[in-house]
Amino acid sequence: MRASELIGAPVLDTDGTRCSYVIDLRAGGDDGDLVVDGLVIGRHHWRMFGYEHREEEGPALMRRIIEMLHRHTRYVPWGDFEIDDRAVRLRRDWDDLPPLRSLRE
Amino acid sequence: MSTWQGREIVDLLTDIIDREIVDPEGVPLGRVDDLELRSRDDGRTEVVALLTGTVALEPRLPRWALTLIRASARLTGGPDDPRRIPIEAITKVDTVVSITAAAAAAAASPSEERLKRKIIGRIPGADHASE
Structure with a gap:
C-alpha cells in the first residue's frame, strides 16, 4: 500500500x-x-501546517488561525477504522473522536 | 514514548512527503513523492520506503497536470519507475530528508542522467572545459 x-x-x-x-x-x-x-x-482537504505539533510552536497568531481552520479536524487511532475500497469506514462515531488539539495537551 | 528521528509524532504528509531528498553533501536528489507502507504480522502498518519520481507523484496530481508531466517525461526518455529509498537509509529529517551516500547513489535519477548524456553533455564546455 x-x-x-x-x-x-x-x-x-x-x-x-x-x-x-x-x-x-x-x-x-x-x-x-x-x-x-x-x-x-477533517471536514475539508486543508493540509496541516506543522504547527499542530506541540514541539513546533509557531507565532501565537498563526497558531490561533490554524486551530480555527482545523477546529473540525479529528484523530482516529489505527484499529478504530477499516479501509474499504479506497474509503475509510469509521468504527466509532465521528462525534466521539477527539479533536486534534486535545492530543497536544 | 518511543521516537523516530527524535520526533514523538510524525505526520507523514506534513513532515516527510514533498520534502527534498538530499545526499550527505546536501546535493538534492528529488522529492519524496509517496511512501510505501507494509502491514506487519502484529496488524500494524509501517513505513518501509520513500518513493520519488514522477510516476510516484501521479496519484496525487490532477488529470490536467498528468498530461503535461507525462509529455515532459517522454521528452527525456521516460517515464521511469519510481525510485525506492529504504526508510533505514534516512539519516535526518528537518526541512529536507537526508539519506546515506549508498542510498543516494542507488536513487540517482535515470532521466536526469539521460538528459546530461544526451543534451547537456553535447553543449561545448559542459565537460568542465574551463578547468
Missing part, C-alpha cells in the same frame, strides 16, 4: 455517510521502525 492511497480518501461515518477526508497519516517510532498510529481526518 502507498500513503497516497489513503491521503485524501473519503471517510465514512458508522452509518455510512461521508463525514470527512483523510488529511494525514500520523506515525510514531516503534523500536526503530516508523509505524502508523492513526489518521488525521
Whole structure:
C-alpha cells in the first residue's frame, strides 16, 4: 500500500455517510521502525501546517488561525477504522473522536 | 514514548512527503513523492520506503497536470519507475530528508542522467572545459 492511497480518501461515518477526508497519516517510532498510529481526518482537504505539533510552536497568531481552520479536524487511532475500497469506514462515531488539539495537551 | 528521528509524532504528509531528498553533501536528489507502507504480522502498518519520481507523484496530481508531466517525461526518455529509498537509509529529517551516500547513489535519477548524456553533455564546455 502507498500513503497516497489513503491521503485524501473519503471517510465514512458508522452509518455510512461521508463525514470527512483523510488529511494525514500520523506515525510514531516503534523500536526503530516508523509505524502508523492513526489518521488525521477533517471536514475539508486543508493540509496541516506543522504547527499542530506541540514541539513546533509557531507565532501565537498563526497558531490561533490554524486551530480555527482545523477546529473540525479529528484523530482516529489505527484499529478504530477499516479501509474499504479506497474509503475509510469509521468504527466509532465521528462525534466521539477527539479533536486534534486535545492530543497536544 | 518511543521516537523516530527524535520526533514523538510524525505526520507523514506534513513532515516527510514533498520534502527534498538530499545526499550527505546536501546535493538534492528529488522529492519524496509517496511512501510505501507494509502491514506487519502484529496488524500494524509501517513505513518501509520513500518513493520519488514522477510516476510516484501521479496519484496525487490532477488529470490536467498528468498530461503535461507525462509529455515532459517522454521528452527525456521516460517515464521511469519510481525510485525506492529504504526508510533505514534516512539519516535526518528537518526541512529536507537526508539519506546515506549508498542510498543516494542507488536513487540517482535515470532521466536526469539521460538528459546530461544526451543534451547537456553535447553543449561545448559542459565537460568542465574551463578547468
